[in-house]
Amino acid sequence: MQEDFRLIVDLVLVLAVAAGGGLLAALCRQPVLLGYLLGGMVVGPAGLGLIKELVQVETLAQFGVAFLLFALGVEFSFAELKKVQAIALGGGGLQIALTILVTVLVCGVAGAWEILPAKGVFLGSILSLSSTAVVLKCLMERNETASSHGQVMLGILVVQDLALGLMLAVLPALDQPPQLIGIAVVTALLRIGLFAAGAVAAGIWLIPPLLRLLARTESKELFLLGVVALCLGIALLTEHLGLSIEMGAFVAGLMISEVEYADQTLTYVEPLRDIFATLFFAAIGMLIDPVFLWQNLELILGLVALVFVGKFAIVMPLVMLFRYPLKTALIAGLGLAQIGEFSFVLASEGRSLGLVSRPVYLLILGTTAVTLVLTPFVLRLVPKLLELPWLKKFIEGQDLPLEISANTPQQNHVVVCGYGQVGKNLVRLLQERDRPVVVIDQSESRIQQVREAGVPYVYGNAASLHVLEKAGVERAKSLAIALPDPMSSRLCLKRALELSPDLDVVVRATKDKDIELLYQLGAREVVQPEFEASLELASHLLTQIGLAPISIQQEMQQIRNHHYLELRPERTAAQVSRELQQATQDLNSRWYALPAGSPLTGMTLEEADLRYLTGVSLMAIKRANGQEVDYPNAKTMLEKGDRLLLVGEAEELAALEELAQSEATVPEANAACHWLMVAADSPAIGQTLGDLDIRRRFGIQVQAIRRDGKFLRFPDGNMALRAGDRLLLCGGYLAMTQLQKLLAVTSSPLSSVPVVKAIEAEALREYLPLDSWRE
Structure with missing residues (x-):
């Protein structure tokens, strides 16, 4: 050749x-x-x-x-x-x-x-x-x-x-x-x-x-x-x-x-x-x-x-x-x-x-x-390595704030996680309206920009419980998450709600596939920048061709209320399931089989209210017939033989298990559930739940206590109260108001809390679902 x-x-x-x-x-x-x-x-x-x-x-x-x-x-x-x-x-x-x-x-x-x-x-x-x-x-x-x-x-x-x-x-x-x-x-x-x-x-x-x-x-x-x-x-x-x-x-x-x-x-x-x-x-x-x-x-x-x-x-x-x-x-x-x-x-x-x-x-x-x-x-x-109990505990112990500014507000402020371009714009708009704000970021160059701007800040990882605590998340009015990566956003959202379950949280979703996941984890509002740009462009064009601005705004808001569903690309059920599995593997998740005869069987997710009562987020359901329901909504009913994909800490998952196995009481349909914080000057500090005898005196059950970022499920009578404890209480509204006075809660009155609104007329309770009180 x-x-x-x-x-x-x-x-x-x-x-x-x-x-x-x-x-x-x-x-x-x-x-x-x-x-x-x-x-x-x-x-x-x-x-x-x-x-x-x-x-x-x-x-x-x-x-x-x-x-x-x-x-x-x-x-x-x-x-x-x-x-x-x-x-x-x-x-x-x-x-x-x-x-x-x-x-x-x-x-x-x-x-x-x-x-x-x-x-x-x-x-x-x-x-x-x-x-x-x-x-x-x-x-x-x-x-x-x-x-x-x-x-x-x-x-x-x-x-x-x-x-x-x-x-x-x-x-x-x-x-x-x-x-x-x-x-x-x-x-x-x-x-x-x-x-x-x-x-x-x-x-x-x-x-x-x-x-x-x-x-x-x-x-x-x-x-x-x-x-x-x-x-x-x-x-x-x-x-x-x-x-x-x-x-x-x-x-x-x-x-x-x-x-x-x-x-x-x-x-x-x-x-x-x-x-x-x-x-x-x-x-x-x-x-x-x-x-x-x-x-x-x-x-x-x-x-x-x-x-x-x-x-x-x-x-x-x-x-x-x-x-x-x-x-x-x-x-x-x-x-x-x-x-x-x-x-x-x-x-x-x-x-x-x-x-x-x-x-x-x-x-x-x-x-x-x-x-x-x-x-x-x-x-x-x-x-998976980072989820090893001993390593996870060690990492959380080390994940402390590197620096905290001296002028950090302590009450009714807005916490902004991430000081990129979106975070900067949020802070500027809030400050122009004299709203107290705290920035969390772990980039030295961005923290230097925050220092120069004179904005209160916490230098650290926004997904850390310790950092969120130092930013006063449990006393904040709202939290805005504008972090650059999806994983940090999910962890930040999950841990912020561990500290303050009724916190108003708005999150930026970098990918459209994260929208439902963030809502399922407890976000009040999820904003997707590309979809928002589409809505603004459409609003302008529709206005120019003569449609009424009010009807355009209503239509755009309806798209937002539907989680941009009309704008999202079509995905097969297999694709959605695969993306969900991939996203939750980075969180503490596991499949849980609903026990036979569980009191949760036959209840809708709106009635069961699992995240509010136990802290877990329900991401998917596998039915006994093989059907998989990804990102179930409030009207989805739990059925016999269901397997639930749950995300939560070990204590939260254990609380769900107790609830599902009838070891803890499921609140009745006409009972309101509300998180109350024990004030620093409360006469109840140091007293045990047994001493206070809340259930017999007020007809109210203490479902859980949030303390130092930990979820203490269904506490017994020997649990002594501390300042800053958040108690999840379920019972009648009038009794809840009396108990609020006893605990001397210094936060907003019950009727002004954004998550749980007071129901003035007792008769409305039998007609309004529990979640409608929290909108």
């Missing part, structure tokens, strides 16, 4: 097996680059040996590295880095330095390297990088890119990506004799400095006019050709200067990243990048010997464990050092514990420079591949 034609056959074969391996990996929900590696292993010399022109294929694969790093440079966002610049620059830089230092020390103690510290620095550089692709994919699947731990991980990953260019530039200097390494590194850094200065000048004065000229031609082909020539030309220039092609490609991308045509450039280059990157990873796979990996499987698994434990032990304390909560530090530590895909680039370059032998190179590739496979599983297990 002719040599040129043989190369074409080899390229087609490599791309075909890479596509097959990528498809297999995607079906197994694994990173597709693992499929590319597998495809390369199958057709490579250590596999079936089908590739004959290996050198030529590897040469073409270098284009993949160049385009990978070029696209990485174009995607690099200094704006994103600025959001978490402290942890990104400080923590990311320290993480890389500490990983390299620890690796050098371990290699020195083990005597694993002939020349130190050069080769130890090389290995540490490989280990210091984590996988941007895998971590970002996992965060996007869970809608956690805007969460605290998501921002921390992405910030550190951005710095790691930036450091890759520096590593590639310094790497050739590590191949020098020990006595000359210092001089070689300094020389390389000087070259980088001079090259960077030239790149900055070109990025300001040469690149923008060139891209504008190419764009003016309105020719996609010409624009793409110019960009590719620019990328490869700068890459060849850096090679000529004694740096690496990879470094040049990365800098070329950075030069374009701040130009207005950056997005257009990335759109055009991405297909080329994907094809040649596939070729690169497949070429790496061709160098892997599966027999060698199998023979050294125990060693590779040991190295994997060492990498996970070591990187976790470095990242977690660093995140906590920058004043992030323990939970954020744990998730970030586990999420960044793998070795990244760009480590393949470093390893390949080091192999060509002779920094590692072939067996060590294969061990690096095998260890990297296994960590990439394990990372999605580790991140999926994190929520």
Whole structure:
């Protein structure tokens, strides 16, 4: 076969097996680059040996590295880095330095390297990088890119990506004799400095006019050709200067990243990048010997464990050092514990420079591949790990406010969780009307903005009971949740209602699929920004065509009252069920079988009022006939044989169980239930429920007590009352009023409480359902 034609056959074969391996990996929900590696292993010399022109294929694969790093440079966002610049620059830089230092020390103690510290620095550089692709994919699947731990991980990953260019530039200097390494590194850094200065000048004065000229031609082909020539030309220039092609490609991308045509450039280059990157990873796979990996499987698994434990032990304390909560530090530590895909680039370059032998190179590739496979599983297990009782208790104990302003209001204020753009607007509107407000945020940069604005604040995690307590949620008039990620919003809502069950809570839903979930968890109002924009646009257009403004407002409000149901995309029952299961797995949830003969059987959810009485939220019902009711409404009736998907704390779930098993009394249909708070000057403080004898004297049952954020179910007569206790009382309205005087509640009178309105006429009770008193 002719040599040129043989190369074409080899390229087609490599791309075909890479596509097959990528498809297999995607079906197994694994990173597709693992499929590319597998495809390369199958057709490579250590596999079936089908590739004959290996050198030529590897040469073409270098284009993949160049385009990978070029696209990485174009995607690099200094704006994103600025959001978490402290942890990104400080923590990311320290993480890389500490990983390299620890690796050098371990290699020195083990005597694993002939020349130190050069080769130890090389290995540490490989280990210091984590996988941007895998971590970002996992965060996007869970809608956690805007969460605290998501921002921390992405910030550190951005710095790691930036450091890759520096590593590639310094790497050739590590191949020098020990006595000359210092001089070689300094020389390389000087070259980088001079090259960077030239790149900055070109990025300001040469690149923008060139891209504008190419764009003016309105020719996609010409624009793409110019960009590719620019990328490869700068890459060849850096090679000529004694740096690496990879470094040049990365800098070329950075030069374009701040130009207005950056997005257009990335759109055009991405297909080329994907094809040649596939070729690169497949070429790496061709160098892997599966027999060698199998023979050294125990060693590779040991190295994997060492990498996970070591990187976790470095990242977690660093995140906590920058004043992030323990939970954020744990998730970030586990999420960044793998070795990244760009480590393949470093390893390949080091192999060509002779920094590692072939067996060590294969061990690096095998260890990297296994960590990439394990990372999605580790991140999926994190929520279950955080629910372990001992760890959960420890985390909650550590999740304390970092700082509280001196002027925090204590009564009838509005708590705003999240000081992004929505939170800022809310605070400004409230302050313009002289309403007391408290902001909760855990971003240092945003808290600094709050300080400068003179707004009362609590610096901490809004999903923490301790932080919500310090913000005075139990004494607040309302709570607005404008947090960036769905998980934090759910936890904040759930825990705020644990402290104050009758609190008026409005939540921003980032995704339309979260709307029903938030309502089910107890939100009074859920706002979805995209749907609200649709309603405002429609209102304007309908007004312009002559419809009456009042009728338009009524129609728009009706859509809101129906939870935007008319605007939401159609979902199958299976899709809704899957989304519900995924959302509740991050909360404390379990399925509970309704016992035979339960007093709840035959009651509607409006009558049972489970969340109000026990604190649990009912998310779904599985009927005995196999039917599943997701997000049941107030009119849904509980039936014999039902299985209930419940969300709540252990005490709340236990309270529901007692209620369902007739171990606690279900309030009668004509009884009002209300939460009352024991005032600091109440004469009942220190007295037990038995001493007060509330049930006999007033005909009122104490269903539960909220104390220090805990739900004390169906307390016995030995329970002594404390100031600040919230009592869930069920009974007649007149008796409730008398008991309110006894407890000397200093909050609003019963008739003005927003959740439970007084019913003036006794006769109305038999006609109005319980929930209508709470609207």
